[in-house]
Amino acid sequence: MTKMKFSIYRYNPEKDTKPYYQDYEIEVGEHDKKLLNVLVRIKDELDDSLSFRRSCREGVCGSDAMNINGRNGLACLTDVAGLKQPVVLSPIPGLPVIRDLIVDMTQFFHQYHSVTPYVVDNRPMPERERLQSPEDRKELDGVIECILCACCSTACPSFWWNPDKFLGPAALLHAYRFLADTRDQATNSRLNDLNDPYRLFRCHTIMNCVDVCPKHLNPTKAIGKIKEMMIARMV
Amino acid sequence: MVKERKSLSAGHGIGAWLQQRITAVIMVVAIFQVFIFLILANEVIDSNFITWQQFFSFIFVKIFTQIVLLAVMIHAWIGMRDVVMDYIKSYSARVTLFSIIVVWLVGCAIYSAVILWS
Numbered sequence: 629m630t631k632m633k634f635s636i637y638r639y640n641p642e643k644d645t646k647p648y649y650q651d652y653e654i655e656v657g658e659h660d661k662k663l664l665n666v667l668v669r670i671k672d673e674l675d676d677s678l679s680f681r682r683s684c685r686e687g688v689c690g691s692d693a694m695n696i697n698g699r700n701g702l703a704c705l706t707d708v709a710g711l712k713q714p715v716v717l718s719p720i721p722g723l724p725v726i727r728d729l730i731v732d733m734t735q736f737f738h739q740y741h742s743v744t745p746y747v748v749d750n751r752p753m754p755e756r757e758r759l760q761s762p763e764d765r766k767e768l769d770g771v772i773e774c775i776l777c778a779c780c781s782t783a784c785p786s787f788w789w790n791p792d793k794f795l796g797p798a799a800l801l802h803a804y805r806f807l808a809d810t811r812d813q814a815t816n817s818r819l820n821d822l823n824d825p826y827r828l829f830r831c832h833t834i835m836n837c838v839d840v841c842p843k844h845l846n847p848t849k850a851i852g853k854i855k856e857m858m859i860a861r862m863v
Numbered sequence: 864m865v866k867e868r869k870s871l872s873a874g875h876g877i878g879a880w881l882q883q884r885i886t887a888v889i890m891v892v893a894i895f896q897v898f899i900f901l902i903l904a905n906e907v908i909d910s911n912f913i914t915w916q917q918f919f920s921f922i923f924v925k926i927f928t929q930i931v932l933l934a935v936m937i938h939a940w941i942g943m944r945d946v947v948m949d950y951i952k953s954y955s956a957r958v959t960l961f962s963i964i965v966v967w968l969v970g971c972a973i974y975s976a977v978i979l980w981s
Contacts, residue, residue, distance in 0.1 A: 858877040
């Protein structure tokens, strides 16, 4: 058992006039492999007022995105061993804080919903499902795995600056996911919708999104492919 | 919290993006051209007012320089437009600044053409 120090962002709008960092010290055992394990123990043993989101605890739901020592990530996928102490935990940046590590994701999901995140196919429904060849399905690899944790979009300076106009890397990755889907029939209207100075083109290839994605996806590459599709349509 | 989508110039995303890349390539080529001339001027031929004047009096150098200068103007316009759109939120201030930038860039373009072709 070793002692670990944590400094966690605290803000309760009902009590606090402004946010502050609270220090915690906890014994970490061999079973506390991931940061989320330790956070749950801090809440159980030291301070039950500490608030954070979590659900699946295995990197599938994307609930426990937070800023860990200055870098966005999922607490459930972050190894405790090797974290520089005190471990500074803050909410993911750029979104309004509801309480402690919990942020209001409305803006993020608004941008996601605005890319029509479903297959559009107005042809008559087939008798069974719409089939896709294994090769066509392969196009979606590296795109479809996004869990919408918002680590990427909230690490993007362009999204911090224009969160209401720039879609952000997560929504753009999903935009490409449906552009790349051979079953989708709305390619033209999807590309038209992205073709303005803000929605797609506020991406300046900073690549923070690629750096922080806990699923090791590449939104910058997807954004590049959308641009390629736009150019291919022009010529 | 999320405002209605405001599209200042829908349909102009890819065009501006592409123009900025193409003009950047033209500027890179121009930098190489000047470097090669400088190396040649220093190593092979004499570097003096006459050689500079002769170099820039070749018709294809003149035409290319004119293209480069126009590329710089277009590149500068898109860059400045993006900066103004990011930092100036008031629409009237934006239009004023856009007008000043356009007048300034067009002025630069005319002035450079006069110098180049006179």
